[in-house]
Amino acid sequence: MPTCLVLGPAALFHEEVVRPVCEELELSLIRADQLDDPSPLGERLMRHLVEEDVVVADLTGGHPAVVLGLGIRHAVGRSAVRLGQAGTVPADLGALPAIEFPPLPGGRAEARTLLRAALAEELGLAGELGLAEDLGLAGELGLAAVPAGVGDRGEAGDEPAEDPAALEESGPGLLDLAVAAETEMEAMAEDMAMVEAAFLDLGAMGELFTEDVARANMPGAPMSARLAVVNRFAKSIEGPSDELEAAAWRLASRMELTIGALRAFLEWAGSTPRSEWPDFVDAQLDQVIEQTREMRESATGVEGFGPMLLFLGRTSSRLRGPSRKIAAALRTLLGILAPMEECARMAHTLKEA
Numbered sequence: 001m002p003t004c005l006v007l008g009p010a011a012l013f014h015e016e017v018v019r020p021v022c023e024e025l026e027l028s029l030i031r032a033d034q035l036d037d038p039s040p041l042g043e044r045l046m047r048h049l050v051e052e053d054v055v056v057a058d059l060t061g062g063h064p065a066v067v068l069g070l071g072i073r074h075a076v077g078r079s080a081v082r083l084g085q086a087g088t089v090p091a092d093l094g095a096l097p098a099i100e101f102p103p104l105p106g107g108r109a110e111a112r113t114l115l116r117a118a119l120a121e122e123l124g125l126a127g128e129l130g131l132a133e134d135l136g137l138a139g140e141l142g143l144a145a146v147p148a149g150v151g152d153r154g155e156a157g158d159e160p161a162e163d164p165a166a167l168e169e170s171g172p173g174l175l176d177l178a179v180a181a182e183t184e185m186e187a188m189a190e191d192m193a194m195v196e197a198a199f200l201d202l203g204a205m206g207e208l209f210t211e212d213v214a215r216a217n218m219p220g221a222p223m224s225a226r227l228a229v230v231n232r233f234a235k236s237i238e239g240p241s242d243e244l245e246a247a248a249w250r251l252a253s254r255m256e257l258t259i260g261a262l263r264a265f266l267e268w269a270g271s272t273p274r275s276e277w278p279d280f281v282d283a284q285l286d287q288v289i290e291q292t293r294e295m296r297e298s299a300t301g302v303e304g305f306g307p308m309l310l311f312l313g314r315t316s317s318r319l320r321g322p323s324r325k326i327a328a329a330l331r332t333l334l335g336i337l338a339p340m341e342e343c344a345r346m347a348h349t350l351k352e353a
Contacts, residue, residue, distance in 0.1 A: 008058030062090035198244035234318035241322035248329035292344035
């Protein structure tokens with residue numbers, strides 16, 4: 001039985017739209033969100049993205065994991081059916097045109113019709129299932145109908161059917177992914193600079209805090225004086241800790257898109273003879289290596305905040321909120337370094353080959 005992998009966080013779309021259509025078309029449904037490790041960088045989902053017969057992606061809201069999964073799917077030369085609730089697909093995903101369906105649950109019937117037509121076209125079943133009317137509706141909404149002759153011979157039988165694999169795909173090409181990766185890396189560098197600036201601000205405030213504590217610890221000074229110093233420090237770092245948390249979140253969100261595009265680009269470079277590389281490839285490999293080095297140095301510089309955070313959280317209840325935010329940002333920064341290191345190693349290997 002052919003298989004269908006669905007990407008997206010909305011269970012309503014999976015169960016009310018995709019599952020009924022898959023049952024009608026006799027497709028075995030696999031929900032990415034129900035895998036043991038649903039991360040787009042996880043081994044199981046990577047295998048499903050490469051191996052399954054068809055992939056359905058819900059671009060409603062432009063969920064980063066869905067976009068990343070599409071990038072991986074396209075990188076291995078396989079297409080996907082892209083849909084999204086009308087008015088909710090972000091404008092910056094213009095390179096990933098999606099069939100729009102009405103809001104659910106009211107629009108589930110039309111959504112099923114559109115998906116049925118798209119899957120029939122993808123699998124070459126339109127003529128067999130008599131879905132010409134569905135394909136006409138889908139065409140009005142931006143989905144091309146199956147070209148005449150696909151799946152059989154022309155009326156006269158003189159011309160061979162066009163190979164479906166040779167049909168032009170509407171998704172981004174590998175060059176598009178490389179440019180997208182470059183753009184995301186530049187934006188990521190800006191987010192990283194904001195993270196570093198926030199840590200520097202916190203470090204400077206920590207030095208002032210140390211001086212204030214030293215004065216409050218003078219012989220004869222009451223404990224209330226020490227508590228006042230701690231509370232002032234807690235208030236002073238509330239703003240920087242909020243900014244740090246937001247910058248780290250943006251960085252992590254952008255990382256999903258960046259890593260997907262980078263891996264697709266690096267895999268393409270690895271499978272393409274060096275003599276066929278465009279001029280920009282070497283420069284982009286250098287950019288991956290250099291930006292990873294800068295991230296590594298930044299992470300090394302902030303690791304020393306760990307012991308201080310333990311101390312802060314135990315000093316005063318006022319410090320627990322900011323210290324938790326700072327600790328979360330630190331974990332995020334250290335966590336995103338691993339996939340970047342992997343991409344840097346791939347880039348090194350390609351440059352040495």
